[in-house]
Amino acid sequence: MEINKIITKLLSDVKEHNPLVYHITNYVTVNDCANIVLALGGSPVMADDQNEVEEMVSIASALVLNMGTLNQRTIESMILAGKKANELGIPVIFDPVGVGATNLRTETANRILNEVKLSVVTGNMSEIKILAGLNTTVKGVDSTDGTVGGEKIAAELAAKLNSVIAITGATDIISNGKKTYKLNNGHEILSKVTGTGCMTTSLIGTYAGVTKDYLLAATAGIMSMGLTGEKAYQQLASSDGIGTFKVRIFDNIYNLSEKDIIQGGKLNEC
Amino acid sequence: MEINKIITKLLSDVKEHNPLVYHITNYVTVNDCANIVLALGGSPVMADDQNEVEEMVSIASALVLNMGTLNQRTIESMILAGKKANELGIPVIFDPVGVGATNLRTETANRILNEVKLSVVTGNMSEIKILAGLNTTVKGVDSTDGTVGGEKIAAELAAKLNSVIAITGATDIISNGKKTYKLNNGHEILSKVTGTGCMTTSLIGTYAGVTKDYLLAATAGIMSMGLTGEKAYQQLASSDGIGTFKVRIFDNIYNLSEKDIIQGGKLNEC
Amino acid sequence: MEINKIITKLLSDVKEHNPLVYHITNYVTVNDCANIVLALGGSPVMADDQNEVEEMVSIASALVLNMGTLNQRTIESMILAGKKANELGIPVIFDPVGVGATNLRTETANRILNEVKLSVVTGNMSEIKILAGLNTTVKGVDSTDGTVGGEKIAAELAAKLNSVIAITGATDIISNGKKTYKLNNGHEILSKVTGTGCMTTSLIGTYAGVTKDYLLAATAGIMSMGLTGEKAYQQLASSDGIGTFKVRIFDNIYNLSEKDIIQGGKLNEC
Numbered sequence: 001m002e003i004n005k006i007i008t009k010l011l012s013d014v015k016e017h018n019p020l021v022y023h024i025t026n027y028v029t030v031n032d033c034a035n036i037v038l039a040l041g042g043s044p045v046m047a048d049d050q051n052e053v054e055e056m057v058s059i060a061s062a063l064v065l066n067m068g069t070l071n072q073r074t075i076e077s078m079i080l081a082g083k084k085a086n087e088l089g090i091p092v093i094f095d096p097v098g099v100g101a102t103n104l105r106t107e108t109a110n111r112i113l114n115e116v117k118l119s120v121v122t123g124n125m126s127e128i129k130i131l132a133g134l135n136t137t138v139k140g141v142d143s144t145d146g147t148v149g150g151e152k153i154a155a156e157l158a159a160k161l162n163s164v165i166a167i168t169g170a171t172d173i174i175s176n177g178k179k180t181y182k183l184n185n186g187h188e189i190l191s192k193v194t195g196t197g198c199m200t201t202s203l204i205g206t207y208a209g210v211t212k213d214y215l216l217a218a219t220a221g222i223m224s225m226g227l228t229g230e231k232a233y234q235q236l237a238s239s240d241g242i243g244t245f246k247v248r249i250f251d252n253i254y255n256l257s258e259k260d261i262i263q264g265g266k267l268n269e270c
Numbered sequence: 271m272e273i274n275k276i277i278t279k280l281l282s283d284v285k286e287h288n289p290l291v292y293h294i295t296n297y298v299t300v301n302d303c304a305n306i307v308l309a310l311g312g313s314p315v316m317a318d319d320q321n322e323v324e325e326m327v328s329i330a331s332a333l334v335l336n337m338g339t340l341n342q343r344t345i346e347s348m349i350l351a352g353k354k355a356n357e358l359g360i361p362v363i364f365d366p367v368g369v370g371a372t373n374l375r376t377e378t379a380n381r382i383l384n385e386v387k388l389s390v391v392t393g394n395m396s397e398i399k400i401l402a403g404l405n406t407t408v409k410g411v412d413s414t415d416g417t418v419g420g421e422k423i424a425a426e427l428a429a430k431l432n433s434v435i436a437i438t439g440a441t442d443i444i445s446n447g448k449k450t451y452k453l454n455n456g457h458e459i460l461s462k463v464t465g466t467g468c469m470t471t472s473l474i475g476t477y478a479g480v481t482k483d484y485l486l487a488a489t490a491g492i493m494s495m496g497l498t499g500e501k502a503y504q505q506l507a508s509s510d511g512i513g514t515f516k517v518r519i520f521d522n523i524y525n526l527s528e529k530d531i532i533q534g535g536k537l538n539e540c
Numbered sequence: 541m542e543i544n545k546i547i548t549k550l551l552s553d554v555k556e557h558n559p560l561v562y563h564i565t566n567y568v569t570v571n572d573c574a575n576i577v578l579a580l581g582g583s584p585v586m587a588d589d590q591n592e593v594e595e596m597v598s599i600a601s602a603l604v605l606n607m608g609t610l611n612q613r614t615i616e617s618m619i620l621a622g623k624k625a626n627e628l629g630i631p632v633i634f635d636p637v638g639v640g641a642t643n644l645r646t647e648t649a650n651r652i653l654n655e656v657k658l659s660v661v662t663g664n665m666s667e668i669k670i671l672a673g674l675n676t677t678v679k680g681v682d683s684t685d686g687t688v689g690g691e692k693i694a695a696e697l698a699a700k701l702n703s704v705i706a707i708t709g710a711t712d713i714i715s716n717g718k719k720t721y722k723l724n725n726g727h728e729i730l731s732k733v734t735g736t737g738c739m740t741t742s743l744i745g746t747y748a749g750v751t752k753d754y755l756l757a758a759t760a761g762i763m764s765m766g767l768t769g770e771k772a773y774q775q776l777a778s779s780d781g782i783g784t785f786k787v788r789i790f791d792n793i794y795n796l797s798e799k800d801i802i803q804g805g806k807l808n809e810c
Contacts, residue, residue, distance in 0.1 A: 254781030511794030
């Protein structure tokens, strides 16, 4: 498929240019986010003090904002870094982890949506529904919704925010408001390892560091995680579990090949 | 043994109900805590800003307070979340990591003991001795004491606090003040991986999310970690070490079976 | 070689005395730092609240200051802990992660250099150049320089600061101002795992907990990581990547033997 071919080009661009992907993210999955960026070929950096975030973002190729363990201090850092990225034309990828679970999260996500121009917003169906102002039930940081009907929600929110919206789930949906993709890679065991969502966001950030086509970057990031999840699962022996599976995620992103993408990418335009 | 049988029922309840286990915990082992909850079948969430902890705990099935890297900000969050959990009847599991090592830790632990009704308090022998007002030597976050004589200490502190007290060590001791168990599972290599204590506390929290019998929940959590430690150790090749061992902890919690518990659980009532 | 022999003695001293290595460090690689200290035979502890850092350092054998994700709160904690360590004669190992990337990092590093007597300062070539007041380009937390010419820079900075200076890279350079070593262990894949630099610093801290010869401690720490990187790489199958490689780092530090050091250590005095 033509898009898979273009994604392979992005992958080789990442390996050639080693984009610096600056994260303001949570302390739960931060190590995994750093390693997944390195595995793909990028260079991660994490920093969150208000006195350095603007300087740090100015040397970055992409900014990832993940509100997994937000606090008063880091919320301001995210806003500052986001605005500076906007000024400099650096793409901002936003993962509104747990939005809807608390008012603080919902208010923070809305504030970021209002004050920062976002290149990509990525979340599970519950999170995206909350951002779209729709009803849903939130249970901590996990989704309670399937992605049925997500095409319309994604496309409308994308048009409204002028951002790419990516909904991750059994079927992933990625839309820029005009064009919408459905992606059928991945394996359900990915939801049994913490941080696979955050890591996907970091992969999107890494791809966004080498292209201005953020629909493509989002698709490439989600497809990369999906493909590695499939392969990692296939490699498991019967006595293995999520420990080994997690190790294999990094192995397979590190070894992700053009052939994997061309042959394995299951992408359709809606 | 009858109790092992009951613990298998708890395990299947966790897998069926996926309890949301909310942690205010340290940044050293937080990722491992999240993954061990997922491996067992629960759903972890971490958040520590004072503006959201009460809301977050209100959707949780259990609250884990772990003071491994406490600070002024998170101490207040722990108190707020703990009080709210008490109001709502949500079990609170407390791991006073490093209590006795500094005055801040001892004062914080005592404040939590005074202000929050705790369902389970778990620690190594040195930590529990400090909480009980006994003499001991503290070396960072590791115990300098064996658990000999722990039955009496655990039972008395349990009666005083009206909590389950769990002392982890070569032999684990779990008491609710009336009934006291000794558990002989585990392997000493568990102490060579950081966070096995914290993860045990998270497992206790997960089981406490599906039962009101907190003596049982504490026993189930500690036994689960002990059994997985034994199995993980047996699976090591001669060139393996704590890297592979740690991966195997997650694999074996993920694959923990009724048979493992029934055949392997080494529990005795004192 | 004679020095390799002396390093094996340090290794057995670590295993015998289990030095408590107290870290004020970043939240990205902190778990790996704790586990690498345990793997070598030390005992890690992490704490960063200003109300406890002085007490915590007073029970430690070494203090590691790593500014990977510094903030206003932890900067003050580092200064307080460093001064207290100086008072008590406890070695301080400083890793100025990302110095030069932002003014906050450069100012903080200089403040620590001015206010704390450091036993060992360790960084990549870009970081050490910044500390030495030389021109360089900084890209996040990674070096853009090779270590050519590093002997002179290390020796001069060591003499100026009265500290051991360690520059890590393809060839590592370690100098106390009078004596300078070049070390040729390691493998380039080490740079593809986040935290191998931080972990090396933690290993140095662990060795510094059992000797007053900090040139030796720094050399031992860097050589240990280099040897484990070589061995871990050799153990990789073709489908493995940085996930498995990272697991193998911990395995091989855990199994590091006298023979590995005697036969594998590639150390030369300049």
